[in-house]
Amino acid sequence: MPRDLTVILEDQPGELARLGEVTGEAAVNIRGLAAFTGEGRGVIHLLVDDGEAKRCRDALEAAGIGVADSREVLVVDLEDRPGTLGELMRELADANANVELAYTTFGSNAHPGATVVIATDDLDAARAAVAR
Template identity: 45%
Template sequence: MSGAFRDLSVLLADRPGSLAEFGRILGGAGVSLEGGGVFTHEGVAIAHFLVDHAERGRAALEAHGIGPVTISDVVTLRLDQDLPGQLGAFSQTVADAGISIRVQYSDHDHRLVLVVDPDRQAECLRIAAEWDAAREARHA
């Protein structure tokens, strides 16, 4: 996946129309949503979306009074969807390296998207690349 895609996160009001407003603002700014979701817990809606043009998205949202917006680099990889336990196995590999996964979701192309501590990003990218290489070898 292109390095241009990043995770954009923001707290949204827990009310009808919040997600619609979020989507309209980003769409109006020409920012594409490539995966993600919104989860509400105890009255707070937390949005995490994989986007192109993250800084443009931040500016548009904050100009409309939505924010603060957090932008994070992501790690992406493919899991063998037909093999049960892949999420657990990969997550365990990351945990064994002492890396905590802060956010996990999927993109529109069926890739796993992770946000980890920025200080551990390079190591997690290495682990994901090794996982992908092993998966590719199994399918060769």
Template identity: 60%
Template sequence: MAYDVTVILDDRPGELARLGEVAGAAGVNLDGFAAFTGEGRGVVHILVDDDRLEALRDALDQAAMGVVEAREVFVVSVADEPGALGELARRLADANVNIDLAYTTFGGVRVVFATDDLQSARAVLAG
């Protein structure tokens, strides 16, 4: 299983570096991430395997960079061609599955999806 971990940082130089250093020191590989800033804060979404989730939580807590939310997500391989994302998103939409988070991963063409109905989303994209 994969988890999306949401961390809120101060919007200042070095915070993302510190987050990466803390995760690295804990032996946690970040499989993907997305980061956005606004209103003086940074919102970071990190993709980690479930077997490293607690290690990441503990390391971030010790560094006073607490986890706001950790939730199960699913990661789908996507063809590296025009329209591929649209096709996947359309299949989910046609099954009435709402995507509330999506970002890509490192090392290939894969998309992370979060939804309130993981079971339906997985079933739609598996078949």
């Protein structure tokens, strides 16, 4: 399963470039990214394959970049049509899986719709709901 790493950076020019350089040098493929700033800090969510998560964390921490959290996430491909996000979120809500984090990933020619990364308080219930 893919993992989401929560990374804390200073909110200043070059920090995201440094993160990209460190992960690139460690041969970690970043499959998705969400970035937010506030109160002088940047909070970055990185989507990586489970097999690369430890290498990514180790490389970031060795470079002095803090990793606040690492957790398994659900990655769902959506059709490219109106309403699919609402349908997915309704399935999760009906399964009583509270969405704690959601963002989209980098696009690909293989899948023209959106790919959504989701962290919930009940990953098993979320997986079961999406599998229906």
